[in-house]
Amino acid sequence: MNYWDGDLPLVERQSVQAFQRVEEPKILEFRRRLAEVGGGEWVARSFGSSISKWDDDSAGFAQDSWELQGQMSAGPFVAIPEIEKIGREVLSGTYPDYELGSDKGGVRQLSWSDPHNGGFLYVTVHEGKATLMRYQTGLRPSDGTTENPRDFIAGRVEIDIPED
Numbered sequence: 001m002n003y004w005d006g007d008l009p010l011v012e013r014q015s016v017q018a019f020q021r022v023e024e025p026k027i028l029e030f031r032r033r034l035a036e037v038g039g040g041e042w043v044a045r046s047f048g049s050s051i052s053k054w055d056d057d058s059a060g061f062a063q064d065s066w067e068l069q070g071q072m073s074a075g076p077f078v079a080i081p082e083i084e085k086i087g088r089e090v091l092s093g094t095y096p097d098y099e100l101g102s103d104k105g106g107v108r109q110l111s112w113s114d115p116h117n118g119g120f121l122y123v124t125v126h127e128g129k130a131t132l133m134r135y136q137t138g139l140r141p142s143d144g145t146t147e148n149p150r151d152f153i154a155g156r157v158e159i160d161i162p163e164d
Contacts, residue, residue, distance in 0.1 A: 005056075006115060015141050016066040016149060034086060045073055065141060067139055094112070095120065097115055108124070
């Protein structure tokens, strides 16, 4: 089991498809609100989101599982208290656990995680310069709503930013 996986048995976790339907719109809203407060746009730092297949053996036998890794992105500087406020308003249902990392030369990491379903969202703040964000689900089951669980669901929010 990876450190970001949840404590629920795999079959009881939110599916990788449900994460796309329910949670990614909240993550997009979080990023949109940070851009609004910071007065700038977000840009891609990696090509885009992907879904990978893994074997979960936490039950004592191998089970197919899927992990969605979101695109890494960079946006305008936003002060930590404002990020925390928006995070409480938008992310608390998705990621109930929150932690503010120590200041390392003007760089701090804020992390939200889901101890039950697994997954996290990290925001790294470079004081006065930029805000970076990345998220991933940890291992999840498929609910069968996509023929291939590596495919994104139809109607997925436009969360990936095109690269320049």
